[in-house]
Amino acid sequence: MGDQNPDHSRTEAGRVLVPILIDTLVRTSQLSLVAVGLSMTWGIVRFANVAHVQYAPVGAYFALVAASGLGLGVVAGSLVGIVAAGVVGVLLHLFFFRRLSSFSSATALIGSLALSIVITASIQAIAGPRPERLPLPSAPGIPIGDAFVTRAQVYVVVLTAVIFVALFLVLSFTNLGRAIRCVAANPDLASSSGIDVRRISTAVVFAAAALAATGGVFIAVDTSMSLEMGSTLLLAVFAAVTMGGIGSVGGSLLAAAILALAESTVLRIDFGAVFGSHPLLIPISYRPAVGFVAVILVMLFRPQGLFGLGGRRA
Amino acid sequence: MLDFALYVATIAAVYALFALSLNLQAGVTGLLNFGHVAFFGVGAYSSGIVALHGGHWLLGVLVGVVVSSLLGAVIGRLGRTLAADYWAIVTLAVAECLRLVVVNEGDLTGGPQGISGIAGPFSSVSGLAGSLSWLVLCVVLAALAYLVAETLTGMQFGRVLRLLREEPMLAASLGHNITAEKTRVLAVAAPIAAVGGSVYTLYISYIGPNQLLPIETFLVFTMLIIGGIGNNRGAVFGALVIQLIYAGSRFLKDIFPIPDQSASSVRLLIVGLVLTAFLMTRPEGLFAEKLRRIDVHQ
Amino acid sequence: MKLQAKDLTAGYVAGVNILNGISFDLADQEIMTVIGPNGSGKSTFLKCLMGFVPARTGTVTVSGTDCTRDAAHRRVRRHRMAFVPQLDNVFGPLSIRDNVRAGGQYMPRRERERRADELLGRYPALGDRQNARADSLSGGERQLLAVCRALMPRPDVLLLDEPSAGLSPAKVTELFDTIVDIRARENVTVLCVEQNAVQSLAVSDRGIVLVQGQVALEGAAHELLLDPQVSELYLGGLPASTPEVQSVVKGVL
Numbered sequence: 001m002g003d004q005n006p007d008h009s010r011t012e013a014g015r016v017l018v019p020i021l022i023d024t025l026v027r028t029s030q031l032s033l034v035a036v037g038l039s040m041t042w043g044i045v046r047f048a049n050v051a052h053v054q055y056a057p058v059g060a061y062f063a064l065v066a067a068s069g070l071g072l073g074v075v076a077g078s079l080v081g082i083v084a085a086g087v088v089g090v091l092l093h094l095f096f097f098r099r100l101s102s103f104s105s106a107t108a109l110i111g112s113l114a115l116s117i118v119i120t121a122s123i124q125a126i127a128g129p130r131p132e133r134l135p136l137p138s139a140p141g142i143p144i145g146d147a148f149v150t151r152a153q154v155y156v157v158v159l160t161a162v163i164f165v166a167l168f169l170v171l172s173f174t175n176l177g178r179a180i181r182c183v184a185a186n187p188d189l190a191s192s193s194g195i196d197v198r199r200i201s202t203a204v205v206f207a208a209a210a211l212a213a214t215g216g217v218f219i220a221v222d223t224s225m226s227l228e229m230g231s232t233l234l235l236a237v238f239a240a241v242t243m244g245g246i247g248s249v250g251g252s253l254l255a256a257a258i259l260a261l262a263e264s265t266v267l268r269i270d271f272g273a274v275f276g277s278h279p280l281l282i283p284i285s286y287r288p289a290v291g292f293v294a295v296i297l298v299m300l301f302r303p304q305g306l307f308g309l310g311g312r313r314a
Numbered sequence: 315m316l317d318f319a320l321y322v323a324t325i326a327a328v329y330a331l332f333a334l335s336l337n338l339q340a341g342v343t344g345l346l347n348f349g350h351v352a353f354f355g356v357g358a359y360s361s362g363i364v365a366l367h368g369g370h371w372l373l374g375v376l377v378g379v380v381v382s383s384l385l386g387a388v389i390g391r392l393g394r395t396l397a398a399d400y401w402a403i404v405t406l407a408v409a410e411c412l413r414l415v416v417v418n419e420g421d422l423t424g425g426p427q428g429i430s431g432i433a434g435p436f437s438s439v440s441g442l443a444g445s446l447s448w449l450v451l452c453v454v455l456a457a458l459a460y461l462v463a464e465t466l467t468g469m470q471f472g473r474v475l476r477l478l479r480e481e482p483m484l485a486a487s488l489g490h491n492i493t494a495e496k497t498r499v500l501a502v503a504a505p506i507a508a509v510g511g512s513v514y515t516l517y518i519s520y521i522g523p524n525q526l527l528p529i530e531t532f533l534v535f536t537m538l539i540i541g542g543i544g545n546n547r548g549a550v551f552g553a554l555v556i557q558l559i560y561a562g563s564r565f566l567k568d569i570f571p572i573p574d575q576s577a578s579s580v581r582l583l584i585v586g587l588v589l590t591a592f593l594m595t596r597p598e599g600l601f602a603e604k605l606r607r608i609d610v611h612q
Numbered sequence: 613m614k615l616q617a618k619d620l621t622a623g624y625v626a627g628v629n630i631l632n633g634i635s636f637d638l639a640d641q642e643i644m645t646v647i648g649p650n651g652s653g654k655s656t657f658l659k660c661l662m663g664f665v666p667a668r669t670g671t672v673t674v675s676g677t678d679c680t681r682d683a684a685h686r687r688v689r690r691h692r693m694a695f696v697p698q699l700d701n702v703f704g705p706l707s708i709r710d711n712v713r714a715g716g717q718y719m720p721r722r723e724r725e726r727r728a729d730e731l732l733g734r735y736p737a738l739g740d741r742q743n744a745r746a747d748s749l750s751g752g753e754r755q756l757l758a759v760c761r762a763l764m765p766r767p768d769v770l771l772l773d774e775p776s777a778g779l780s781p782a783k784v785t786e787l788f789d790t791i792v793d794i795r796a797r798e799n800v801t802v803l804c805v806e807q808n809a810v811q812s813l814a815v816s817d818r819g820i821v822l823v824q825g826q827v828a829l830e831g832a833a834h835e836l837l838l839d840p841q842v843s844e845l846y847l848g849g850l851p852a853s854t855p856e857v858q859s860v861v862k863g864v865l
Contacts, residue, residue: 048399050348096594103597106346109399110535111593113348117532118586124579175717178706182714185703192662192695193714193761194688231528235410238403247705285418292407292414299400300392 016268018147023264024257026153026222029160032256033215034233035240036167036249037208043184043247044201045097047105051115052212053230053237059085059213060225061123061132068135074221078134082213089209090202116230123227131226134217156218163214167249180204184247236263236291243298245305254307263290318561320445324517326557327452331510333537333549334459338503340535341544342467344479345393345496346402349409351530353504355416356382357511362429362521363422371434371516378508386504390497406528413526428522432515448517455513456550459506463546466502475499476544529582536589542599551601559585613637613673614801615661615769620670621825622660629668630656632825638769638818643795643802645812645833647842648822654805655698657822658773661803662695663687674769689718694767698774701758704747708738711746711757715764724764731760752783756790763798770794772804776811784808788815813837 038052062084067077092115100108141148171177182190183200191197216229240259244251267282298306332354339345360378361371389408393401416423423429436447466472477485478495486492515521537556541548563581592599616637623629630653638644648654659665661672663684671680674691687693694715703711712731716724732739737753738760746757755775762770775791776784792815795802806812813819819836821829829842836842 048403050403096590100593100597103593106344106398107593107597109346109402110539111590113532113535114586114589114593117529117582118590121579121582121586125576125583128576129579175721178710178714179717181706181710182703182717185705186700188664189697189701189703190714191664191684192688192697193717194685194765195714195717196685235403235407242400283418286414289411289414292411295407296404296411299396299404303396303400 015146018145020261020264020268022144022147022149022153024260025157027260027263028253028257029156030215030219030222031233031236031240031260032253033160033163033218034212035237035244035252035256036164037211038237039241039244039246039248039252040180040184040204041208042241044187044204045093045101045108047101047108047112048238049097049112050109050234051092051112051119052208053233054116054119055085055089055209055212056216056219056233057123057225057227057229058088058119058216059210060134060216060220060229061127062213063217063220064127064132064134064225074134074136078217078221081217082210085213085216086206086210089212090206093202093205120227120230127227129227131224132220133224134220136221150222152221156222160218163211164249164253171249176200176203181247232288235288235295239291239295239298242295242303243306245307248305248307251305251307255305258306259291259294262294263287266290316442317445320449322557322561324445324449324452325514326554327449327456328510328514328517329534329537329553329557330456330550331459331513332507332534333541333553334456334463334546335503335507335510336531336534337538337544337546337549338463338466338499338506341538341549342472342479343475343496343499344398345499346398347389347405347500348402348528348531349389349405349407350507350534351526351528352405352409352412353382353386353507354511354514354530355409355412355526356385356504357508358515358521358525359416359423359429359511360508361512361515362424362432365432365516366424366429371432374516375509375512378512379505382504382508383501386500386502387497390500391493393496394493406531409526409528409531413523416526417523424522426523428520428524430520432519432521434516434519437519452513452517455509459509460546460550462502462506463549467546471498532589533585536585539589539592539597539599542601545599545601548599548601552599556585559588614640614642614675615803616671616673617661618671618673620657620660620672621668622656622665623668624656624665630825631660633670634822634825634827635670636820636827636830638801638803641795641799641801642818643791643804643816645809645816645819646803646805646822647807647809647813647819647836648828652822653825654822655773656825658695658771658803658805661771662693688765688767692765692768693771694762694765694769695771696755696758696762696773696775698777702746702749702754702761704745706746707743708732708746708749708757709742712738712742712760712764715761719765727764727766731763735760751778752780752787755779755787759790759794763794763800766798767800769801769803772802774805774807776806776808784811788812791815810837 034053034056038049041049041052059081063078063081066072066080067074070077072080096111096115097108100111136152139151141150142154171181179190179195179200180203182193182195183197183204187197190200216225219225219229236259240252240255243255243258244253267284267287332350335353336347336350339347339350357375357378360381361374364374364377365371389405392404396404417426419425435451436444439447474485474490474495478490478492482492533556537552538549539552540555541550541552560581563577563584566580618635620631620634621629622631634657646654646657656665660667663679663682667680671678673679674687674693677691679687679691682690684695703714706714709728709732712728713724716727719727732742735756738757746754749757759775772791776787779787788811791802791804794800804812804816813833813836816833819831819833820827821836821842829836829839
């Protein structure tokens with residue numbers, strides 16, 4: 001690199017770094033919104049709810065129906081879709097998961113697997129297998145250096161930041177937030193402290209499903225929605241939750257960012273150059289493997305989370 | 315029509331192999347393997363790849379048995395430090411990694427198109443005789459697997475496994491090495507599913523990555539829940555019921571105007587709803603496992 | 613009577629009772645110790661009083677009002693009961709101050725903060741590091757934090773499940789001193805399930821011996837300490853005449 005002039009190498013770096021940055025920010029937003037809800041509910045429901053990621057496509061498709069079908073437009077339609085997904089989450093919690101958990105957590109775990117399949121199959125039967133898009137006007141991308149960022153991507157990142165700040169403030173400084181943290185850490189002790197665990201749990205489940213649905217809508221806004229949305233999110237989201245530490249909002253966000261960064265850089269690193277041989281890039285189709293491998297590694301070596309922020313046993 | 319009936323019966327027998335294998339893990343030992351399809355995939359692709367290189371079909375089966383057993387042992391070792399739900403997620407991730415490799419390493423596996431034209435043991439036998447031979451082979455294999463599973467669960471080993479499921483702490487304090495037992499059960503259960511995968515591949519003479527989707531694992535769980543998890547007879551019965559539902563749903567579209575493209579989703583929906591209904595109302599299944607209760611509470 | 617139970621039965625498995633008709637009453641600001649062998653139903657007894665294990669028959673009355681059908685959180689809020697479980701009795705990821713605040717979840721904000729200041733000021737071991745995570749505390753400090761959390765809403769009745777379990781002998785003495793001090797300051801009635809029978813009875817007014825889910829013996833704490841049968845069975849086989857018990861008894865009398 002010594003023979004290049006500094007100006008040239010700066011644009012060279014920008015050409016690589018800016019797209020990585022954009023990619024990472026957008027992906028972090030989508031992953032963290034789905035992951036944070038799972039993290040919050042895991043301590044409460046006490047089993048790995050595989051169906052949680054399905055609230056993302058549920059929210060996105062509800063938003064599509066409300067936006068196009070009912071003619072509410074994208075913004076109001078998305079809000080309706082997100083709230084509807086939250087309601088679905090609460091109903092499933094009250095009438096499905098609570099019953100299964102009372103048998104055993106294994107039953108609930110298998111039940112959540114069954115529910116994921118039912119949701120995917122329902123979407124396929126009703127909406128068909130082809131990906132759908134929200135009715136957004138096509139806007140020109142905003143150039144940043146050599147890269148482009150779409151208006152939708154800017155909204156996604158900014159709104160996610162707003163949501164997380166709000167979430168952080170509510171959880172840290174309000175009475176409700178403290179009650180939620182208590183219930184997530186230790187439900188029995190929470191009810192010994194006079195907290196109505198059922199009511200708080202229901203509220204958390206609603207918020208968790210709605211946040212996942214928001215993530216789904218953001219994916220749909222950025223690209224498109226499809227019935228595979230949930231299953232492609234599944235392992236990356238579980239990786240983010242365990243990495244971040246179960247029950248930790250900040251941890252999920254941080255872990256989602258690390259994963260997103262890994263996804264967008266691993267595929268751009270020329271391993272050939274690293275080892276001084278022929279160009280050797282990992283094919284783009286291996287992108288999901290980042291999440292798969294991360295979930296295996298984290299659960300094996302740091303089941304209590306990377307940062308020690310969570311509240312769960314190993 | 316007869317051909318179709320034979321086909322349904324043969325596939326049901328193959329599914330019985332998967333179900334018996336999963337029952338040893340999830341039912342008897344309480345290991346919720348969400349990546350069970352990986353064992354099936356190892357068997358199926360061993361047969362496919364060996365056939366692609368002109369090897370004898372028996373070699374393919376053998377490779378599948380050995381590789382899956384090793385994979386099983388490795389996954390079992392992973393259970394050493396993991397809580398049950400973490401282990402379930404990890405097994406799912408392992409199976410998904412395998413599928414990703416299969417899709418991407420086209421030179422070895424045929425990529426997304428899969429491998430077709432795989433020659434099996436009865437390729438030279440045509441017509442009814444061929445179908446009957448297949449049925450007999452698969453039923454014999456299923457019967458063998460049933461005997462193996464029954465023997466294992468009836469032995470002291472089976473009692474240890476059930477103790478592991480119900481009271482892991484007690485099992486450990488009685489001197490059982492939990493990791494070793496888990497590893498052993500997976501090393502034994504995996505080849506049963508791999509043989510199923512091999513036979514399936516040879517029977518329909520095709521294998522593709524879409525047969526490695528997590529949905530396949532879910533189907534096998536459904537069989538276990540319907541039949542009664544922990545019970546070998548239940549596992550076989552569940553395999554038959556699911557196969558009948560699948561077969562029956564083909565006729566459903568003659569009655570109801572279901573477009574072709576959503577036929578598969580309707581079928582999945584039916585199976586999913588059946589499983590959900592069982593979990594809600596009769597989680598112990600049709601044939602509940604008979605347990606001698608060991609009360610060690612408080 | 614502050615706390616009263618009548619013919620209480622409860623259990624986990626259908627048809628099997630762990631508690632077989634327990635009756636007792638506890639006067640205002642009394643300290644009572646419940647002892648009994650392992651499996652006698654001591655823990656279940658507390659959980660049933662608190663509403664975690666539903667009573668199959670019988671009633672629980674606090675300050676004259678029946679709370680048998682109320683869930684645990686209502687017994688805290690409406691009937692002014694407080695409970696310190698044996699294990700997992702702090703919110704690990706929360707700060708020490710938030711743990712204390714959690715006990716006063718339904719107090720007005722200003723009163724809650726004032727009360728938290730009061731309790732944290734009283735126990736510097738907690739107050740000095742009130743922003744640290746609760747799971748960074750030692751066993752004895754956790755127990756103290758759990759008690760502070762329970763005391764937040766100024767309860768009338770405090771239920772303690774084996775508070776001395778896992779503590780070093782010095783800490784055990786300190787803990788029982790704290791319990792006596794709390795009764796004096798807070799005018800609270802205390803029911804304490806204990807393995808550590810000698811020291812617990814030494815600070816108690818009365819005691820109950822539970823055997824197979826029934827009250828086998830009931831009496832003044834010093835009488836139980838001297839009862840040869842009790843000492844043999846439940847005080848670790850120390851005859852009542854050993855200097856150890858005698859010194860404790862002298863302290864009581």
